[in-house]
Amino acid sequence: MGLVxxxxxxxxxxxxxxxxxxxxxxxxxxxxxxxxxxxxxxxxSPRYDVMRLGVIPLPASPRQADFVCVSGTVTDKMAPxxxxxxxxxxxxxxxxxxxxxxxxxxxxxxxxxxxxxVDQIIPIDVYVPGCPPRPEALLEGIVLLQQRIxxxxxxxxxxxxxxxxxxxxxxxxxxxVDREGELISDTRSISDEPMPExxxxxxxxxxxxxxxxE
Amino acid sequence: xxxxxxxxxxxxxxxxxxxxxxxxxREGIVDTLRNDIGxxxxxxxxxxxxxxxxxxxxxxxxxxxxxxxxxxxxxFCFLSAIDWMxxxxxxxxxxxxxxxxxxxxxxxxxxxxxxxxxxxxxxLTDIDRHVGITVKADVxxxxxxxxxxxxxxxxxxxxxRECHExxxxxxxxxxxxxxxxxxxxxxxYPLKKDxxxxxxxxxxxxxxxDVEPMPDFEEAADAxxxxxxxxxxxxxxx
Amino acid sequence: MTLTxxxxxxxxxxxxxxxxxxxxxxxxxMTLNIGPQxxxxxxxxxxxxxxxxxxxxxxxxxAGYMHRGYEKLTEVRTFPQVTSLINRIDWLGSFANxxxxxxxxxxxxxxxxxxxxxxxxxxxxxxxxxxxxSLFLGDLGVQxxxxxxxxxxxxxxxxxxxxxxxxxxxxxxxxxxxxxGLKDDLPKGWIQETKGAVKKLEEFCDTIDDLLFGNEIFQSxxxxxxxxxxxxxxxxxxxxxxxxxxxxxxxxxxxxxxxxSYDLADWKVWTHPDGDSWARCWIRLQETRExxxxxxQLLDQIPAGPVMTKVPRIIKVPEGEAWVATENPLGExxxxxxxxxxxxxxxxxxxSASFNNISIxxxxxxxxxxxxxxxxxxxxxxxxGDIDR
Numbered sequence: 001m002g003l004v005x006x007x008x009x010x011x012x013x014x015x016x017x018x019x020x021x022x023x024x025x026x027x028x029x030x031x032x033x034x035x036x037x038x039x040x041x042x043x044x045s046p047r048y049d050v051m052r053l054g055v056i057p058l059p060a061s062p063r064q065a066d067f068v069c070v071s072g073t074v075t076d077k078m079a080p081x082x083x084x085x086x087x088x089x090x091x092x093x094x095x096x097x098x099x100x101x102x103x104x105x106x107x108x109x110x111x112x113x114x115x116x117x118v119d120q121i122i123p124i125d126v127y128v129p130g131c132p133p134r135p136e137a138l139l140e141g142i143v144l145l146q147q148r149i150x151x152x153x154x155x156x157x158x159x160x161x162x163x164x165x166x167x168x169x170x171x172x173x174x175x176x177v178d179r180e181g182e183l184i185s186d187t188r189s190i191s192d193e194p195m196p197e198x199x200x201x202x203x204x205x206x207x208x209x210x211x212x213x214e
Numbered sequence: 215x216x217x218x219x220x221x222x223x224x225x226x227x228x229x230x231x232x233x234x235x236x237x238x239x240r241e242g243i244v245d246t247l248r249n250d251i252g253x254x255x256x257x258x259x260x261x262x263x264x265x266x267x268x269x270x271x272x273x274x275x276x277x278x279x280x281x282x283x284x285x286x287x288x289x290f291c292f293l294s295a296i297d298w299m300x301x302x303x304x305x306x307x308x309x310x311x312x313x314x315x316x317x318x319x320x321x322x323x324x325x326x327x328x329x330x331x332x333x334x335x336x337x338l339t340d341i342d343r344h345v346g347i348t349v350k351a352d353v354x355x356x357x358x359x360x361x362x363x364x365x366x367x368x369x370x371x372x373x374x375r376e377c378h379e380x381x382x383x384x385x386x387x388x389x390x391x392x393x394x395x396x397x398x399x400x401x402x403y404p405l406k407k408d409x410x411x412x413x414x415x416x417x418x419x420x421x422x423x424d425v426e427p428m429p430d431f432e433e434a435a436d437a438x439x440x441x442x443x444x445x446x447x448x449x450x451x452x
Numbered sequence: 453m454t455l456t457x458x459x460x461x462x463x464x465x466x467x468x469x470x471x472x473x474x475x476x477x478x479x480x481x482m483t484l485n486i487g488p489q490x491x492x493x494x495x496x497x498x499x500x501x502x503x504x505x506x507x508x509x510x511x512x513x514x515a516g517y518m519h520r521g522y523e524k525l526t527e528v529r530t531f532p533q534v535t536s537l538i539n540r541i542d543w544l545g546s547f548a549n550x551x552x553x554x555x556x557x558x559x560x561x562x563x564x565x566x567x568x569x570x571x572x573x574x575x576x577x578x579x580x581x582x583x584x585x586s587l588f589l590g591d592l593g594v595q596x597x598x599x600x601x602x603x604x605x606x607x608x609x610x611x612x613x614x615x616x617x618x619x620x621x622x623x624x625x626x627x628x629x630x631x632x633g634l635k636d637d638l639p640k641g642w643i644q645e646t647k648g649a650v651k652k653l654e655e656f657c658d659t660i661d662d663l664l665f666g667n668e669i670f671q672s673x674x675x676x677x678x679x680x681x682x683x684x685x686x687x688x689x690x691x692x693x694x695x696x697x698x699x700x701x702x703x704x705x706x707x708x709x710x711x712x713s714y715d716l717a718d719w720k721v722w723t724h725p726d727g728d729s730w731a732r733c734w735i736r737l738q739e740t741r742e743x744x745x746x747x748x749q750l751l752d753q754i755p756a757g758p759v760m761t762k763v764p765r766i767i768k769v770p771e772g773e774a775w776v777a778t779e780n781p782l783g784e785x786x787x788x789x790x791x792x793x794x795x796x797x798x799x800x801x802x803x804s805a806s807f808n809n810i811s812i813x814x815x816x817x818x819x820x821x822x823x824x825x826x827x828x829x830x831x832x833x834x835x836x837g838d839i840d841r
Contacts, residue, residue, distance in 0.1 A: 034543035045606035369688035395516035
């Protein structure tokens with residue numbers, strides 16, 4: 001991947017790599033508590049099948065995984081293990097924090113032994129709220145992660161920079177935005193078509209049984 | 215494969231011990247215990263056909279366990295401690311914007327009384343007679359140590375470890391008194407009332423906040439019963 | 453053909469060399485660390501085992517990786533807040549965790565839930581038991597290396613979770629019990645759905661019986677392994693199916709007088725005299741079938757009436773202490789509630805079943821082989837939230 005090193009990967013190739021990466025993710029299930037059961041239902045049950053998204057929930061070790069799904073309460077005793085396992089994962093790697101315990105401490109926010117959010121230990125890409133989040137919510141979180149990966153600038157990630165989208169990198173190269181400047185294109189959009197134009201005049205809202213809202 | 219061993223039949227109600235009026239079963243247990251440990255039985259509370267509490271002296275903690283085990287209480291349920299001091303930080307049910315209320319710090323023990331701030335208590339069950347007993351003992355304020363039950367009931371080992379790390383109570387003759395749950399470098403004894411929950415110090419809970427006024431609950435309780443016709447109630451028997 | 457002298461001498465020399473090598477090679481014990489993150493442990497349990505070859509010399513579980521400080525947290529919460537928190541102790545059969553706490557609070561307030569609420573409570577309790585143990589049965593296969601049963605378990609468990617969600621609003625962690633009754637009445641059509649789902653669960657039990665329990669490999673890996681005699685079980689406080697598999701005839705549903713409706717149904721308590729891993733798993737299978745029967749019978753006997761007695765909106769439980777224990781899916785779970793007349797409890801001691809069940813592991817794992825560690829742990833069946841609270 002010498003092209004990635006030098007940062008000269010052409011955009012169509014990046015798009016192709018991003019697309020194929022996002023549709024063949026291997027997820028390491030870091031299931032700690034109750035959210036692990038919902039994660040198991042999302043990954044292992046035939047009803048909320050996650051394999052239809054291209055995500056394979058079967059790596060035997062973190063060294064074979066693309067992203068980790070931290071689900072459940074992280075305690076201070078467990079935190080070093082989380083850190084060590086995160087470091088064992090090879091780049092490019094992502095993390096989803098599932099459930100309110102992993103997001104921010106959750107219902108145990110005042111406990112003496114709970115880490116208030118796993119993002120104190122590892123960098124998180126997607127937060128899935130809920131206690132526990134439904135399996136469909138976790139699947140939406142994975143879809144959001146896939147969108148994030150599709151937009152990603154691989155060269156920046158290879159260098160270890162913060163997450164940057166392709167659009168932003170190209171905008172910076174074209175001189176349209178500076179390092180800290182506003183993004184011109186929306187990071188969430190998958191294509192680089194221009195944003196749709198807003199209608200010039202708002203139509204009056206229709207109020208049943210009354211006039212316009214004052 | 216050989217057929218499995220047969221299962222037991224559910225015993226009928228008349229083979230289970232019937233509680234005599236006035237609960238002779240539990241009174242008999244108290245009498246047996248008093249015969250065994252005599253003066254060390256400091257106080258008892260018997261709720262007829264419900265439950266039984268006894269309090270014994272600290273020195274006789276182990277002897278009480280032995281006496282009860284010999285009397286048939288062979289099933290070890292649990293062992294823990296209670297800290298009777300009210301929490302100096304309040305229990306965060308008041309609005310933090312109000313002025314802090316003066317907390318009454320008198321130590322008042324519960325059932326069967328007591329003289330010290332900490333008490334150990336344990337629960338044993340007699341499986342054959344379907345009865346349980348809660349045993350309590352004071353822990354002296356200046357010397358927070360009691361005898362260990364781990365030689366008597368093997369299951370008490372872990373319970374005493376947990377009690378030690380949460381309350382700081384020592385146990386004599388315990389084979390291995392180290393932390394059960396907390397990491398090795400944890401400082402303090404969490405379940406003591408003077409151990410603060412730091413997250414609540416930093417950001418207090420807003421207290422009981424009434425979001426909207428509720429209707430008068432007498433009307434609310436009567437209204438649904440009047441509205442629902444008999445046939446609409448799910449699964450109701452006529 | 454006779455050997456020449458030279459060949460005989462060289463043979464003897466090679467034997468002597470081998471013997472010297474064996475003497476010099478002293479084997480040392482190896483320390484094997486299972487967990488805390490391991491697919492076979494039901495969560496973050498760490499077992500440190502010292503091995504001699506393939507045999508365990510000494511093993512010890514290290515708990516605390518899921519310790520969330522429940523008993524301290526209950527002191528700063530009101531009774532309804534505590535109810536919503538304690539759902540998460542045994543996170544597979546969540547409704548079952550609320551019931552002993554609510555019963556203890558009702559005992560202190562000296563009120564009883566109306567009969568309709570009692571029957572519905574019992575039905576939901578048994579449904580949570582079925583949900584919990586059906587996952588155990590599926591996981592049993594995974595511990596041995598058979599992957600299919602867990603998919604069947606997740607699929608059939610969805611029926612139960614649908615029912616619980618239909619009645620309470622949450623797939624698990626329903627938070628449905630209230631002091632004085634239940635939060636709400638049952639939705640329309642729930643009873644018919646439950647009857648259908650219970651039939652499906654009975655078929656699931658039969659499938660697992662064929663797939664797993666009749667399987668020769670399963671039997672040879674479980675029979676005679678991890679025998680726990682009855683008096684050791686009582687010393688450690690083993691409860692639930694673990695105790696009944698050692699021959700102790702003790703079931704809190706039958707042997708206690710709680711305001712739950714077990715006497716309305718005709719069911720039996722299963723025991724087994726062997727006390728090995730096979731017996732523990734078999735008892736759980738039979739108990740699941742029994743629970744299906746209980747639910748089917750109780751569904752026809754729900755009386756009409758309110759689901760909540762008259763209690764004030766803001767509940768202050770009077771001063772006192774109460775102990776209530778019920779037969780939860782994992783064993784005997786009890787709450788010792790100390791109240792001082794406030795909005796919340798003064799101290800709650802949570803007696804969780806898995807804590808006692810796992811305290812026997814150092815005793816049970818002496819001298820077993822490494823694969824048996826997994827099967828013994830599987831048969832003892834614990835949930836980490838229950839051990840660590």
